Amino acid sequence: MAGLPADSAPKAGERPASVPLDERVLAAGTTLRFILLLLLLAAAGASMLPGTVWHLLASSETADKAAACWLAAGIDPGVSMNASYVQYTQNASALKECTARYSQDFSGVSLGVGAVAIATVVAVYWLLPVWRTRRSKVTPLDAMDVHGGLRPLLDELVSVAGLTRPPRFVVDPGAASTADAVAFGRWRGHTVCLDGGLVATSDTQRDRFRAVVLHELAHLRNGDVGVTYVTIALWRVFFVLVLLPWAAVGLDILFFAGTPDARGQFAPFNAHDRVLGGLIVLAVYLTRAGILRNREIYADLMAARWGASRKPWEVPAPPRSGVWSRLFAGFVELWRTHPSSALRRTSLTDPKALFALERLPLFLTGLVADILVWHLGSLPYGLFPAKAVLIAGLVVGIGGVALWRAVLYALLTGRPAPPGWPVGLWLGFGIAVGELTGPRAAGNQWLPAHPEALSILVAALVLVMTWTAQNAEWWLRSWRGRSLGPAMLAGLAAPSLALASVLYWWYVQGEVLTHGWPFTTAGLLGSYGLPGLPPAHIGPLLEVVAVVGVLPGTDASAESLWWAGVLLWVLPLLALAIRAPARRPKWLAGALPETAAPLAPNKSGPGRLLAAGLAGGLVCWAGLAMARAHMHTPDPAAVRMTGPFQLAHLMWPVLVICGAMALTAAVVAAVTDSAWLLAGLVAAGITALLGAGGTYLLMSTDGCLGPLNTMTNTCRWWPDVAWPLVRIELAYALALGTLVAGLSAFAGRGAGLLWRRRGRSGQHPAARPTAERPLRRVGQRGARVAAVAVVAAGVGTTVLTVQTFRSSTRSAKPPESMLDQSTRAPSASMARIQGQAWAAAGGLDHINALSAVAREYTTAFEAVARSTSDAEFATAMGKLNTTCAELARVTKRAGAYFTVPNPAGQLVWSGVLTRYRQLATACRNLTTHPGSATARAATAAHQDAAGSADAMIYWLAKSGATRRKTP
Template identity: 35%
Template sequence: MSPDEHPMTTDRALTSGTNARFAFLVVLILVSSGTMMLDVSASLYGAAGLGCGPVPVDTSSLGRTGNLIGVLYDILYDHLSDECLARFQWAPPIQLVLAWPAGVLALAWGLFRFLSRWKARPGRVVPLSACDQDGEIAALLEQLATETGLINSPKAVVNPAAMSANAVVFGSDSEPVVCLNAGLLTRRTSDPQVFRAVLLHELAHVRHKDVTAAYATVALWRVFLALVLVPYAVWGAMRLAAIFPTPYWPSHAPAAIRYLAIPAFLTVLVYLARYDVLRVREVYADRAAVELGASPQGWAGHRGSSSNRMVASFTELWQTHPRWDRRRESLADPAALIGVRGLPMFLTGASSTVITVAVTSYLMAYRLGFHGLFGPWPGSAVYVLQLLAGPAMVSAVAGIALWRAAAYAVLTSRSAPSGVAAGIWLGGGMVAGELLMGQITGSQWLPARPETLVFPLIAGAAFGWWTTRCAGLWASVWRGRTLFPPMVMTLTAGFLLLASWVQWWQYTGLLYSAGVRFNPSLGREFLTRVDPEIAASHPIMMAMVNITTTLLAAVPLWPLLILAAVALTLTPLLAWTVRPSAGAPRWADGAGPWQAAGLVRLRQVFLPVAFGGLVAWTAVAGVQVYLRGWHIPPGHRFGLFILIQEQLMVLAMVLPAAAVALSVSATVANHRLVLAMAAAQATVLLGFVGLFLNASLEGCVDALAVFRDTCGWRPGSAWGNLGSALGMALVLAAGLAIVVTALTALLRRNNAVQRGANPVARDVSRQGVAVYCVITVAVVMLVIVLRTGDPGGTEAASSTTAAEQGSATLPTTRQMREDLLPHSHFPVPRQVATAVATWRDQGGDVLLRHLIDQWVRLHRVWQGSAQKFGVGRVDLAQMRPVCTDLLTAVRAASGSAPIPEPEAQREWKRALSLAEAGGSACEQVSTDDPPDPQLFADLVAARDATRLVLDRLNSMS
């Protein structure tokens, strides 16, 4: 079917997504207003900011054994002491900061109401009846409103000063006002087609109910500009001017310049995003007007810009209405309207990052995150809000755009877009947002590892690729009246993918970007200490465990990640449960000749899966036989041995799954990605059945018995040990399926078996596919529930097994934490260096300078005394006032915030203690008695310690 035959089908079958984009703008403005004014309020309120933390790292407790991400989180985001918070008020009252977004929202609503009345003021417009003596225009307007489907005709006014043949609708959805220009009234008789087309266009806005959204966004933007962006820019300029003449300018330049770059970037971002959605709104109104009976000739009389196309496209970005040539093209073929363009995707990615970083900084400022002031459930809810706000917005905006493009390709029998290019634009926006907000750069222009910026590009490309493929599949088989149900299901799975990505990036990716790396040699040393005998007798296995543990430490097995991996597979697989039928689907609105899209025979998938499952069973048995041959005594069947066994079992399931995914992606005709992922995870599940049976019946087959020698049915113990391995295998299988599918896609470009090949009808029971999906969901939910309910996971089961064998306990959490501390390319983590610089800026340098001034004065007194009285003699009368001032400086420094770096704080505390002891003795010494030599020893040691502190701080900031 060509677009010319049924040009309006896509408009009715697919949501435009404009409401989601309007909502995205509102969220971006409100969230940004809160966090930006948090910075301003904090500085004006006298907040100490990062000067209160992070506090010196305490490595005495790890929390959950092996929780590497928990270790790094505690290191980089340790909470501040209550004493520091109480003394320095490091964040202003939360009511003050919340007042900004609330004020922006309230004033925007007031401005919105005011603008409606201002545009309709008597001095500007006149009632339609004043220009329509015979009532013909009013009657025509009422007739067209009825044809449009409106219950009540909107109020009509005339702008007598406007001579263009245009009209505009303003007000609200409940009280719309159509304003006709005087020039349009003159065209009523000379060019009735244009007159009718303009009226239907404005009435289409009322029918689409986009009047309130459009003008409310305008009001919100204007208030945001005046109340937030301008004050923030002024504040940023003041901070820039204050820092520029200081010695700290080189290290603070990137952060200071960002204070000006953020409002500039947000201005451009909101302008472009708002104008883009307004242009789309206009095109939809044009198409609705034509659908309601307007002649396309009404758009033919308008001439486009005479400038070249590139200049015209750039100029169009800053206009609320699209070019006339683009509007005429969209009436005939909405491909340009529905196609996924790079700029909106870039803006969506940048906005999502701004929202995520803003919400994170907002919550961390008041310690409201996962480990914050709230209890477990409210804290978790805030944590979810922190991580998932951005992905939800991206799924609603970018996901709908990708869905529309894929469905339109199915409707018009065009080649479906890959979605990769659009996803890269999305990822590019994420990168721009990260660099702007400074979350990964701190006080630098670029992160310590710039190469990690490729991760957002990969995440965006994966989201675009999978969403487009899944949308095309569902659009080809769905028979309902609207595509909304499969679209919601697909976008939910895509949301889980993005949420998993954001969770990884916020708690692992940022650490890599900041320069944190994991040293395999430390892992080797740790594993050797866990069990020296096994490490010495099986060095290859120990090396394998060390490598895989280091790699998997970067992909923590969160329940969300498991859920996302399975959702990405089952969502497209459910398309095989839809009942096939002849003819066009209802959502295509009776489109002409319709070629039903056949699906690949699932026999092509299940046969490799069955073979892969048998291979996995064989591999599991081989692992058991291999481990039994080690003849490990009961006292060593824990710790390192269990870790080796678990990872070998994961490999026994994942490697056959990867081979099956490769086979499926290389042989099936279409939908290779979704089928390869489904095949890989089905292989893992089939292999897990064999693993579960083997563990539950361990001891019944002597050759496979590793932990027990007596036969028995122990499903509970087996599940506790292996549930975590299943979750890990499902995630790895999905990831490997994506990789091998990408590789085979590159190798098959010139192969005859391509998209153009005719697919065959499905041959597998719809009920069978549905049952498989239900069983998979049940198993995965069981894994998630058990993993969430038993934080110890495998470790708890391992310790139970060890206890049964009478073995020693597992390594302590202190050992784990000390061995898993990150190693950086710089002396301290960048967050600590930033905290030290802030401590110095917000009072620390003043304390240092006061103390150093007293050491200089003491040195002069001692030097003068030696010249006047001889070496070894001191003028105590001149020394006592200096000691008094020294004690004053020491007491002021003792009550200040600690230096947020352990070694410097230790020397600082020592310097203050020695200075206080020496100063007190100096004040009390009598001029008649010789001073105690210890007095001078303390003062000299304190002076030297102060110098060490200064050198240490200068090396960091």
């Protein structure tokens, strides 16, 4: 790693100005960004290698037949995924069988290439130091230090740096015109290479020599040399052995492989797929450059802390005038791995660059995370929660660490704290661009039909990052520990899990919305499996229930992480319940040694939020009472077993609780000055707990409530009936309700700002005296105790609900039952191609197999008719029985084949399958009850089956699927 600028003339004995803020007070977050890049390269390699190997080794005929399987399933590559999803789900098993028949397994070759790539990475990492310290390049220090003056100085600097394992020092005599140094090497074996010019001026410019060497020793102390060179080795091997062959194969797929028609049909998908390679190169380089720039500043600050002179950094920068020159300079800075001299000089007195929120790194984080999702797309369905947690943890971890550092810097320097939502916006933009440019959301189209659906992900990131910024401020003001690490870790885990729950929904169900709304109200209601759903006349309530049934947070299984939303209001409430420190905490003493006073306490108190939550709970109870009064009937037994009533009985409390949470959050956010989102979510969470408690009491006492009775008129205590329903409603309310409350808080905040500007013209009431009276202190202590009790109740209720929850309210019905079953008819040319694929991929084989077994049946039947003795009759009946079993087997296999893409053809094919099933049944009846009646029925069934097969062959020839009649 290169060190300092070369031009300098320091004064002897000069020391840098003191750094007011210790940049090490919080983790830098660069390690997480390196981990994200490493995961991206590893996942991309594991995803790209099999496709490249298969394209190079598989025969074109096999590839065409595999592609024919998709066409035979009725999938039109020129339309959106929604338009083909019904056909895909109907033919999923047949498609899997068909593609497996024509697939060629090159997994062994792919694993071998992957092993070679890993071994090459290890070799490059191991040989890089050897190459850089070769005899023709460097000379041992002792050979250059003829007077023996440098070795004691270097030993002293190593002791100052606190390195337990001293590095090896070498000199590059060829670099006589530069006075720099670089640190490199392997784990537990590092080398510092000094330029010949630096050694030559070590006596005349001793301060510069000390600063340069201490800078490189700081890299070793920070432990970033090994990670950097691992990344270099991995990137070089990935670029040469994986990315370049993959790009070459992509060019062949785009412009040369297959027929022009086939290339045109799949051009959007293949082009999007190749764009990933360019995005990986761009993202890896720019992200790595940004990380290295920050680590250079960290090394500068550590060297200055060890006593390095500040003068070497004071290199005059050329003046820049004009907007375009500054923009060009900023663009050039993005591609550099070392910061500019001006930035390094400024950071020595004010390390604000290390606490700044930079747009490009945030954007690249979202972009890289989405590319990583694409390359992890082959993971099994059961690992979707793990994938969602991984991606959310990296995105929120990187953006959240940056936010915590920015909030901390603002609090300690007296600046306004960052709002957080711009961070979420840039992260969301990165994910949205990754979805639009990659093949995930667009499929085989240049752009998805409804890209506005991606705003759901952007809104989720804006919500969690705004929460992270405000939560960081609350915890920084109340934390008393020696280190901020535990508080930041908890403050990042909660939004990570909350975002993971939204990502899980997106990966499993929500991504389909980029192609339009594929569901029908009747299908969604029917998926609940309740009797009488969907009804003939669907009312407004059931319309709302149908839409709510596919929104984020409504999957009530534990692996969907619905319970993570509870942490978004429990954790901030816990921060308010902790009394602010009266004296300076230890972490603050380490960050600002010159500061004696603690940070100002939080402006919000738990008492006000508990009162707001109680008011919201009362509103929720009133709504629950009104809903039950609306559902009341004099004879509950007549309606309580119907599906619409049961669904309304379950979902009315969900809608009321979510509505009360949204109203409470909006009102609290509108009247709150700081941390309005946290205040709104805390009040909404308390409202949810009270609403769930009220629902439990109403259901448990059903029958004793007079006009509020719904399910029964028998007065008794029904806890066993109430709890299973309440836990389902609690899961819905705490997941969906938290998201709705968060969005409502944004709306309430905007309305509150507008009202203040118009009504009060920015004037605020006079501040009240801060002196605490004894009664007020007692009230504050009581509010803190109540806040802790609410936190315990929220956590306990969530844990109890997760542990006792068995299944959601939906039955295990096929997913296509919820979708719009109407499909757009393909074009005439596509219909002909799909018909040809249906016939070639196995349709004709099944027809021929049915015809062959029918001929075997004729032979066996005639043998029975010609038999003249009991022995011949028994033998012939045995053969006929075998033929009947073969008829049933061949018919079953044909029934498992693809449905015909053309509706008219499917009608004919259904007739074929029906006739052959009837023939198999008639054949079995003949073998079990031989006689003239069963013989005549079998003969008629055989004629019908043979005629249906001829009709299918005629339809295929007429539609252009076949050119000649198959014998």
